[in-house]
Amino acid sequence: xxxxxxxxxxxxxxxxxxxxxxxxxxxxxxxxxxxxxxxxxxxxxxxxxxxxxxxxxxxxxxxxxxxxxxxxxxxxxxxxxxxxxxxxxxxxxxxxxxxxxxxxxxxxxxxxxxxxxxxxxxxxxxxxxxxxxxxxxxxxxxxxxxxxxxxxxxxxxxxxxxxxxxxxxxxxxxxxxxxxxxxxxxxxxxxxxxxxxxxxxxxxxxxxxxxxxxxxxxxxxxxxxxxxxxxxxxxxxxxxxxxxxxxxxxxxxxxxxxxxxxxxxxxxxxxxxxxxxxxxxxxxxxxxxxxxxxxxxxxxxxxxxxxxxxxxxxxxxxxxxxxxxxxxxxxxxxxxxxxxxxxxxxxxxxxxxxxxxxxxxxxxxxxxxxxxxxxxxxxxxxxxxxxxxxxxxxxxxxxxxxxxxxxxxx
Amino acid sequence: xxxxxxxxxxxxxxxxxxxxxxxxxxxxxxxxxxxxxxxxxxxxxxxxxxxxxxxxxxxxxxxxxxxxxxxxxxxxxxxxxxxxxxxxxxxxxxxxxxxxxxxxxxxxxxxxxxxxxxxxxxxxxxxxxxxxxxxxxxxxxxxxxxxxxxxxxxxxxxxxxx
Numbered sequence: 001x002x003x004x005x006x007x008x009x010x011x012x013x014x015x016x017x018x019x020x021x022x023x024x025x026x027x028x029x030x031x032x033x034x035x036x037x038x039x040x041x042x043x044x045x046x047x048x049x050x051x052x053x054x055x056x057x058x059x060x061x062x063x064x065x066x067x068x069x070x071x072x073x074x075x076x077x078x079x080x081x082x083x084x085x086x087x088x089x090x091x092x093x094x095x096x097x098x099x100x101x102x103x104x105x106x107x108x109x110x111x112x113x114x115x116x117x118x119x120x121x122x123x124x125x126x127x128x129x130x131x132x133x134x135x136x137x138x139x140x141x142x143x144x145x146x147x148x149x150x151x152x153x154x155x156x157x158x159x160x161x162x163x164x165x166x167x168x169x170x171x172x173x174x175x176x177x178x179x180x181x182x183x184x185x186x187x188x189x190x191x192x193x194x195x196x197x198x199x200x201x202x203x204x205x206x207x208x209x210x211x212x213x214x215x216x217x218x219x220x221x222x223x224x225x226x227x228x229x230x231x232x233x234x235x236x237x238x239x240x241x242x243x244x245x246x247x248x249x250x251x252x253x254x255x256x257x258x259x260x261x262x263x264x265x266x267x268x269x270x271x272x273x274x275x276x277x278x279x280x281x282x283x284x285x286x287x288x289x290x291x292x293x294x295x296x297x298x299x300x301x302x303x304x305x306x307x308x309x310x311x312x313x314x315x316x317x318x319x320x321x322x323x324x325x326x327x328x329x330x331x332x333x334x335x336x337x338x339x340x341x342x343x344x345x346x347x348x349x350x351x352x353x354x355x356x357x358x359x360x361x362x363x364x365x366x367x368x369x370x371x372x373x374x375x376x377x378x379x380x381x382x383x384x385x386x387x388x389x390x391x392x393x394x395x396x397x398x399x400x401x402x403x404x405x406x407x408x409x410x
Numbered sequence: 411x412x413x414x415x416x417x418x419x420x421x422x423x424x425x426x427x428x429x430x431x432x433x434x435x436x437x438x439x440x441x442x443x444x445x446x447x448x449x450x451x452x453x454x455x456x457x458x459x460x461x462x463x464x465x466x467x468x469x470x471x472x473x474x475x476x477x478x479x480x481x482x483x484x485x486x487x488x489x490x491x492x493x494x495x496x497x498x499x500x501x502x503x504x505x506x507x508x509x510x511x512x513x514x515x516x517x518x519x520x521x522x523x524x525x526x527x528x529x530x531x532x533x534x535x536x537x538x539x540x541x542x543x544x545x546x547x548x549x550x551x552x553x554x555x556x557x558x559x560x561x562x563x564x565x566x567x568x569x570x571x572x
Binding site: 005077079241242243244245246247248249252253256378379381382384385388389390391392394395398401402405 | 438439440443444447448450451476499502503505506509510512513516517520521529532533535536537540541542543544546547550552553
């Protein structure tokens, strides 16, 4: 065995990229995005962009899309999250088809950096948000530039929805806003809205929605979840620094124990407090956000993500743990079953606890590391900071894997 | 060695905190947030740099032990570990090479009579390495119960596991 400091992932050649594509087949749109990432890996670092430059791009996009006069004003940076650049602005216009009286719509431009902590398709995000309009509260989505024809990097434009991700009474300080405390007054209303939204999402007929960039897995087969595992295995192999035996063990276990799908649901993919906005006055959910990891799959994926300890906190009594800042775990599950009419299978819960811990570790240990190493994001210092949570995520993975292996007998 | 690396890092942190931070536009929240994180990162690097060599040596010691347990040839790893001339970079490269060999063994054991024993060894070996990572990253503030973690010095000496 010859130790070397050469890192094939930092400047991957065509054979390396083709090898991973062949080993880990994924959905076509995801394959396109990941392949593009790898083909550009050895190229330029993320180029800082100014508000003025992005405003100019917006002008060009809108000039191509709109027939009537318009004005872009109030461009400003938005903060929060560790993934994408976001700019808020106001558009004075006549609406998409030019028939409305002149009015002002607050909007958001969401743009990928050169590489992100999660490399995803703005096109899939656009399709999913558009498909969900009328089903659950989502921002109206207007345009996507997945091929970066107008913007420096892939981008999406949608309506700015009023609301807050966490109430001003919650003073906790974390980089990505984990573990939100809604407080005893708002909590029941937020919980009811969350369960209602999740029920609409998980029971919707995904086949009836316009989602051309998504594959629809078949109930009775485990091909869909195996596809997702292949995607994350590929991402791990594209992005990791040193290998990690525990991650390999988990990957093999997830393949060997993949459950057949019993009901195809729309899965948010990062389903938790903090990824929806509320009206602070009444607790009503005004918009579900951050759809970049959405897939069609198994509802237990969202359930285990939402009930992760990372998003839990103690109630006011100091002894009752509230998952997702909402309810004790058993009550959370019961409320979900009542809202959806779907059952919760504990074997699948155990499976997706392993899956989610493994995915979170890939994001924070592998992709965050790789993007920062190449200087590929607008906030590499945030990404290296998030590497610090890697040990905790591996501890969570090890615990989940031990528990699941004991229950499954392997 | 003049200047010591620690003095250089301290000087950079002081320049950023005393002179750059007050000049940053408070209306640019990304700049403010990233400067604070940069300062915090510099502080952690200064705190941890003296222990880097010991950390990597412990990583390699445990990787060699796991390799032996599951029947993986660790190649030159023991020689690198035993040499006082091995740089941190050399040790780190050796850790990576041994871990690559271990993961290949895990994959090869799937579906064989060895699978359960290999899995048990990997899960067992992961415990001290994870604890060490968590203790190393403690100043970053992610741990919900910092007092529950063993001391980093003990973990670097291989003294403590859960």
